[in-house]
Amino acid sequence: MLHKVLKVNPNDNVIVALRDLPAGEVVEFEGESYLLPHTVYAKHKFVTHDLETGDAVTMYGVLVGRASQPIKRGEPITTYNLKHDSESYSTAKRQPYSWTPPDVSKWVGRTFKGYRRSDGKVGTYNYWLVIPLVFCENRNVLTLKTAFERELGYAQPELYRDQVREMLHLYQNGQLETVQKLAPFTDSSTPRPWSNDLNRPFKNVDGIKFLTHEGGCGGTRQDAHTLCSLFAAYAVHPNVAGVTVLSLGCQNSEEKILMDEIHKRSPKFDKPLYIFEQQQGTEAAMMSAAIKQTFLGLIKANECEREDVSITELVVGLKCGGSDGFSGISANPVLGQVSDILVTLGGKTLLAEFPELHGVEQELLNRCVTEEKAAKFEKLMRDYSGKADAVGSAFAFNPSPGNIKDGLITDAIKSAGAAKKGGSAPIQDVTNYTEISHEKGLQLVCTPGNDVEATTGKTAAGATVILFTTGLGTPTGNPICPVMKVSTNSKLAEKMVDVIDFNCGTVVTGEETIAENADALLEEIIAVASGKLTHAQRLGQDDFIPWKRGVSL
CATH class of the missing domain: 3.40.50 (Rossmann fold)
Incomplete structure (x- = not known):
């Protein structure tokens, strides 16, 4: 049975609606009752207690904004009553970090069928x-x-050209009414x-x-x-x-x-x-x-x-686009679990999109394995955000209209959820755009959040498979690196069957745990790495946009 609500972190003062909650409904959660004065739509959040102007709003356990006007208990947060804010960060504020690797015994010795190159890469x-x-x-x-x-x-296949040819033939033969009655293609009738x-x-x-x-x-x-x-x-x-x-x-x-x-x-x-x-x-x-x-x-x-080669030879890029309010709850944490598994085994994963790490910089600084790596990350972030500020396009402007409509009210909310793709492992290296690291483990790669600029840059960093989470649906790919579309919710997976490769919506409904869903996703990654085509590959979505290093969010 679908739960009504979820609190992501015990320290949060917002609760996420997992389905539409009508005005006047009383929500029971963790021994508390919340009367909702307004409708709270699925993926959006309401506050757990009265907030005054300037009070902090926390989600994922971090600061994600401040009230721009009083917000009553049970009221949803919106662009009208909440403004972006995030914690300051500095290499000098680094704290010791430790993590517990997941049990990976079931994956030891697993292989995929890859192409081994003369330099040892696969x-x-x-x-x-x-x-x-x-x-x-x-x-x-x-x-x-x-x-x-x-x-x-x-x-x-020239599917759409064939459609135009058919309509032209009918029109030229005086059959305009037949053209008007032609039914559009559906997934079941459209040849792959x-x-x-x-x-x-x-x-x-x-x-x-x-x-x-x-x-x-x-x-x-x-x-x-x-x-x-x-x-x-x-x-x-x-x-x-x-x-x-x-x-x-x-x-x-x-x-x-x-x-x-x-x-x-x-x-x-x-x-x-x-x-x-x-x-x-x-x-x-x-x-x-x-x-x-x-x-x-x-x-x-x-x-x-x-x-046959070990799955430790995989280099997996972690990407999100067309994000929604479930991204940081289902698909992104699932990617984080996959990343932790691969890193524990000795593989490599890449977390990029620096504008979408804004607000969680200190946590990432703490996770860097050396002071030098942390300092490089801080410098890249400050240089990038400084250029954005200089042209009046700060990282805080990052959420798109679609993001906001589906629950990502501030950049810090979006970023805190986006960072979940990187799991909990220590960060072994930090690379600038077009740099390639020879280190194994989790790495931070400087790219924009722009979907194609990010996948273009992530591929340049060496990704051999890219996992692309989406809550709204994003039809994009890369010429040389397979891009797997991972849905945050089941409605999207059912609606865009020719785009979505894997569904994490079962995490939202409670049908699967994050760990169970991650295991299934890793099996699908192995299949794709062995030659199973993604939908983006089948559709010829060979998108490629070089970043000119100007301001791009």
């Missing part, structure tokens, strides 16, 4: 990558995409996009990924260098077998910068990487040469086969 997929060093080459990249995907069996079971000539190449972007020249030199660093991180990524690079020749993002950044990350880099410069001759000559060399590279990439 990929979950085997992709060929085609990138432009500058936006001038986007059209050529897309031309290659059409040619390779259609001829080698990687193209998405391609799977990796199709009969393709390169059976061990999971795909050819074609990236485009709007940078490389005309911006700052820092942006051009960052773009090269990002591409270098993708080139050395264990999910990438080889790279084709298109260059104009005169852009800021130079070939030399790219190669220098690659060798910084992988001194013995030995993957096939082919660079073609358009200003050396005709477009036709460049494109023909790129096609030939890429085809030969695919033959080489096809020689790599999946083999």
